[in-house]
Amino acid sequence: MDRMAYAAARATIGDSEFDRDTAVVARPDEPGTYDIDLSPGWTIIQAVNGGYLLAVVGRALRDALPHDDPFTITAHYLTASQPGPAVIRTETVRAGRTLSSGQASLYQTDAEGRETERIRVIAAYGDLGALPDDVRTSATPPVMPGYADCVGSEDAPEGSGPVPGSTAILDRLDLRLDPATAGWAIGAPSGAGDMRGWLGLADGRDHDALSVLLAVDALPPTAFDLGLKGWVPTVELTVHLRCRPAPGPLRVALTTRNLAGGLLEEDAQVWDSADRLVAQSRQLARALLA
């Protein structure tokens, strides 16, 4: 495809796979309550991706609160979500002039009609566009090869890596890993606990505040780079969103420095094409044996 045809085919913010799959529908008779059909397109093995779930709940809170952007948002993952219908109930905790606070829970109903809480979220929203433009960042962007010199899942040997099976989410992402952190796919993890890559969306949609919530939890887990092979379920994930991302793929750098007692932290830095630190996140996850 030549460049102009590619540009014409690119999805846009508001009209893309990500936007359709995070669309929440307000119940007219229940203020603050939203329905969503969790898409099977964002699963890894059987599990709905935690970043996608956070983006879904973040979108409901954006609708419910007077501000658009999650400055800080924390999710506790209580039970594993399944693709299919879910309901989100939001609560406006405090509506201030520059910051508003809200809480939300996402529930799914089982075959016996029992409602189970999947994820509980608390957040403070504001307007990133209204912040003063002072920037005194001493953090530096991750040192990694350019997009073209990183590796996609199509470069991996057949059946390689610790997660064979359905990885639908990879079809929705434009993910290219730094080869230095991709050794686990051929049985040679670095042991450092790092994971770095370029992250776009497969349909060419640029990032916005909501898709950054997906971005912080979209790379393979750092545990793979530590030589662990099992599932790494998130207990809690907190994201600080610090500016709106510039167009183009993001650079996402994950690090784990404390694997102990069967638990590990996973820190993410997200940088945009303008070399701005867009987001910082940290999650606490469990390291399960394979």
Add this chain to the structure above:
Amino acid sequence: MDRMAYAAARATIGDSEFDRDTAVVARPDEPGTYDIDLSPGWTIIQAVNGGYLLAVVGRALRDALPHDDPFTITAHYLTASQPGPAVIRTETVRAGRTLSSGQASLYQTDAEGRETERIRVIAAYGDLGALPDDVRTSATPPVMPGYADCVGSEDAPEGSGPVPGSTAILDRLDLRLDPATAGWAIGAPSGAGDMRGWLGLADGRDHDALSVLLAVDALPPTAFDLGLKGWVPTVELTVHLRCRPAPGPLRVALTTRNLAGGLLEEDAQVWDSADRLVAQSRQLARALLA
């Protein structure tokens, strides 16, 4: 005082200023609801310290939940707390075998009898003593002088520093700063955004899981090391507690790497005398002009 007399005079976990000032009283007729008298002993200027508040709410959750230790705990600071009576309402979100999740809010009542929410907390509790003893920490303890070569507030020149006024909390802490991060007290901040120190409790009580919640927010703000002089109110604070601290003062190292748009992150690492990384925390704070 000789060493034996000093040892005899030391407060112990369960019988100390910190324990008395965080004592929550369960209402017999309202399960999960607790009364507390917020002590004026943990204020800085007029504000009740955010780490003390988190410890108070964390203690109520310890009582309400089936597990003792906050593995991950997030607080949103909604309005400024005052010394005096407060009520804490807890909710058990999910009680699992190894992890339980809970939520709590602390309220105070104003002169007109209106209840105002001060802080909302969500947490996952477990049993740190029951974790497997694997440790693969690649983080390293902060490089800083020994306790005797760090500086206490008694070493500061009269009226120095950006926070003259009542600092009651300093009487409860045994805080000694790395001189490299104390230059702000004489008008010479390093500009790096670092703050490091040894932190004990003034009455000699050793640290436990709850006092670590205090420890992550007990040092002067990194903003002082960046040359800012105003108040730095916390929007949100998340603490991951990873092991029970060994006896003796803790080393607390704070860093800020992204001051932008009037907001900054403050990361803390807490190390114990056994060189274990006890806790990691991050807060999002506002940088207000002096």
